[in-house]
Each structure stands twice: as C-alpha cells, then as structure tokens.
Amino acid sequence: MARVFKMLIVIIGLLCLLGLVQGFLIEPGNVVVRHATVTGTSLAGVLKGERVVVVSDLHLSGGDLSGNELLAILADLSPDYLLLLGDYVRWGGDYQPALAFLSKLAVVHGAYGILGDYDHHDSRQSCLFCHEPGRGTATVRHPVHFLMNRAVFVHGENGVFRVVGLDGVPGAEVQIAEDDVPTLVLGHDPLLFDEFSGDEGVLMLAGDTHGGQVPLPSFVWRLLGYEKNARYNSGWFKKGSNQLFITRGVGTSHVPFRLFCPPEVVVLHFE
Numbered sequence: 001m002a003r004v005f006k007m008l009i010v011i012i013g014l015l016c017l018l019g020l021v022q023g024f025l026i027e028p029g030n031v032v033v034r035h036a037t038v039t040g041t042s043l044a045g046v047l048k049g050e051r052v053v054v055v056s057d058l059h060l061s062g063g064d065l066s067g068n069e070l071l072a073i074l075a076d077l078s079p080d081y082l083l084l085l086g087d088y089v090r091w092g093g094d095y096q097p098a099l100a101f102l103s104k105l106a107v108v109h110g111a112y113g114i115l116g117d118y119d120h121h122d123s124r125q126s127c128l129f130c131h132e133p134g135r136g137t138a139t140v141r142h143p144v145h146f147l148m149n150r151a152v153f154v155h156g157e158n159g160v161f162r163v164v165g166l167d168g169v170p171g172a173e174v175q176i177a178e179d180d181v182p183t184l185v186l187g188h189d190p191l192l193f194d195e196f197s198g199d200e201g202v203l204m205l206a207g208d209t210h211g212g213q214v215p216l217p218s219f220v221w222r223l224l225g226y227e228k229n230a231r232y233n234s235g236w237f238k239k240g241s242n243q244l245f246i247t248r249g250v251g252t253s254h255v256p257f258r259l260f261c262p263p264e265v266v267v268l269h270f271e
Contacts, residue, residue: 019259022259023214023257023258023259024256024257027258027259027260027261027262027263028251028252028256028257028258028263029069030262030263031069031070031073031250031262031263031264031265032262032263032264032265033073033077033264033265033266033267034247034264034265034266034267035266035267035269036236036245036266036267036268036269037268037269037270037271038203038243038245038268038269038270038271039271040243041182041201041203041243041270042180042182042201043161043182043183043184043203043270044270044271045158045159045182046156046158046159046160046161046182047081047156047158047161047182047268047270048158048270048271049158049270050080050081050109050156050157050158050270051077051078051079051080051081051267052079052080052081052083052267052268052269052270053074053077053079053081053082053083053265053266053267053268054083054085054205054245054247054265054266054267054268055070055074055082055083055084055085055247055249055250055265055266056084056085056086056087056116056188056206056207056208056247056249056250057085057086057087057116057207057208057210057247057249057250057251057253058070058087058088058098058101058249058250058251059087059088059089059090059118059250059251059252059253060088060089060090060093060097060098060101060251061089061090061093061094061097062094062096062097067097067100067101070101070250070265071101071104071105073265074105074106074265075106077265077267078108079107079108079267080107080108080109081107081108081109081110081111081112081154082105082107082110082111082112082144083111083112083113083163083184083186083205084111084112084113084114084144084186085113085114085116085186085187085188085205085206085207085208085247085249086113086114086115086116086117086118086119086188086207086208087116087117087118087119087188087207087208087249087251087253088101088102088115088116088118088119088129089118089119089121090118090253091118091121091253092121095122095125095126095128098119099128099129099141099142102129102141102142102143102144103141103142105142105143105144106143107143109154109156109157110143110145110154111143111144111145112144112145112146112147112152112154112163112165112186113129113144113145113146113147113165113186114146114147114148114165114166114167114186114187114188115129115146115148115167115188116188116207116208117188117189117208118253128141129144129146130146130148146165147163147164147165147167147186148165148167149165149166149167149168150164150165151163151164151165151177153181159182160181161181161182161183161184162177162181162182162183162184163183163184163185163186164176164183164184164185164186164202165186165187166185166186166187166188166192168192176196176200176202183200183201183202183203184202184203184204184205185202185203185204185205186204186205186206187204187205187206188206188207188208189206189208189228190206190207190208190209190228190231190232190237190244190246191227191228191231191232192204192206193206193232193237193239193242193244196239196242197240198239198240198241198242199240199241199242200241200242201241201242202242202243203242203243203244203245204242204243204244204245205244205245205246205247206232206244206245206246206247207246207247207249208228208246208249209228209229209232209233209234209246209248209249210248210249210251210252210253210258210261211233211234211246211247211248211249211261212226212229212233212234212261213252213255213257213258213259213261214257214258214259214260214261215259215260215261216229218230218231218233221233232244232246233246234246234247234248245266245268247264247266248261248262248263248264249263249264250263250264250265251263
C-alpha cells in the first residue's frame with residue numbers, strides 16, 4: 001500500500017509539472033486559428049464569402065515574439081476585413097510595440113478597431129492609436145480605423161454595412177440607429193452586450209476575458225469576483241435577435257499562463 005501511495009504521489013507530481021510546462025512555456029505561444037460560422041444575421045448578405053478576421057487582447061511588450069508570429073498568421077490568412085478588439089498593450093507597459101505591430105498590418109478592404117481598458121492606462125499615449133503625435137490629425141502610421149463610440153458605414157463589394165465601436169463601460173447607454181443597415185458591433189467588455197434590448201438584430205464581438213486562461217466552472221469565476229467570466233467566458237451567446245461572440249484572445253494578463261485554453265485568431269464565415 002505504501003508503494004502504491006508513493007507511485008500516486010510521483011504520478012500526481014509529474015502531471016503537475018507537465019501542467020506547469022504546458023501552461024507557462026507551451027500553450028501561451030501556440031496561437032491557433034479558429035473558424036466560426038455566423039448564421040441568423042442580415043450581415044450574411046454583405047459579408048458572405050468575405051474573410052473576416054478577429055484579433056483581441058494582444059498585451060504586447062518589447063520582449064514578445066508573439067507580435068511577429070501573429071503578423072505571419074495574419075499574412076497567411078490575408079483578411080478582407082480585420083477587426084481588432086482592444087488591449088494591445090500591457091498594463092503600465094510601453095505602447096511602441098503595439099503601434100509598430102499595427103503599422104505592419106495589411107488588409108484588402110479595411111481594418112477597424114477599438115481600445116481596451118489596458119490601452120487607456122496612459123491617456124496621453126493612448127491618443128497615439130488615433131492621432132499623430134502632438135497633433136489632432138488622424139494617424140497615418142497604421143491602417144486601422146479606430147472607432148471611439150462612433151459608427152462608420154462600410155461599402156463592401158456586396159453592399160453596405162455598419163461597424164459600431166464602443167469605447168465605454170457597462171452601464172453606458174448604447175443606441176443603434178433603427179434602420180435596415182446590417183450592423184456589426186465591436187465592444188471590448190462583453191458585459192456591454194447587456195446594454196442592448198435584444199431587438200436590434202446586431203452581431204457584437206468582444207474579448208477581454210481571455211477565455212479565463214484556464215477553464216473553470218462559472219460559480220468559481222463568480223466566487224473570484226470575475227462576473228464577466230462567469231457569464232460570458234468565450235464563444236457564442238444570444239439575446240433576442242442579437243448575437244455575441246467572445247474570443248479567447250491572443251495574449252495573457254496578470255499571469256502568463258494558459259492551460260486547455262489556447263490563444264486564438266478567429267475567422268468568421270457568414271452564412
């Protein structure tokens with residue numbers, strides 16, 4: 001019995017060691033390409049056949065290789081539309097690696113983005129995402145159109161659709177024009193989805209949760225005080241005619257650890 005107990009201790013120890021190696025050294029750097037099909041939305045009429053790629057939560061720093069690796073993935077995917085959902089920097093970190101990354105992006109029809117809470121930690125530097133240094137003119141450093149609580153009409157090959165960028169926090173009033181224009185909403189915090197009535201017929205894309213970085217039951221996230229992970233960890237959610245998709249994102253925050261929750265770039269297919 002003592003020998004069996006010792007063997008169990010050794011096996012458990014090895015499994016823990018393998019988990020640590022996987023979580024700290026392997027999984028965070030292995031970005032997967034996830035394909036998701038969008039159905040039941042009027043966006044299919046204008047985006048069917050287009051390659052729509054979603055990226056969120058990069059949390060880049062000067063020492064990361066993930067920026068170059070991600071650029072290689074995006075170059076291979078060759079997106080028609082690229083949608084960026086915020087948190088390009090680390091908290092308290094340098095903005096230049098993120099700005100350099102954005103400057104190297106290439107898309108066919110257009111790139112649209114919003115900022116995350118980490119991007120706002122330095123209000124002066126966060127302006128560099130949208131404006132030239134020391135000026136009020138729009139930046140020419142990168143091709144991304146940042147939408148700060150505003151909407152743009154995109155004239156695609158198959159028609160017109162609206163992209164709305166939310167740069168707010170849950171509790172802010174969210175209004176979508178009542179018309180027949182198919183609408184795509186970018187919102188970093190998935191709890192913003194609660195601000196819609198459910199009758200707008202929009203597709204919202206969000207990040208922020210990282211998928212938890214480790215899969216845990218909802219009640220555990222709630223006990224830890226992470227309500228957004230408890231309710232909207234990752235994947236698809238629906239409310240009336242509205243749909244929400246949450247990506248696990250690319251980077252990590254707090255602890256550079258992912259286990260059974262790989263970083264991802266998402267390709268949306270509209271049907």
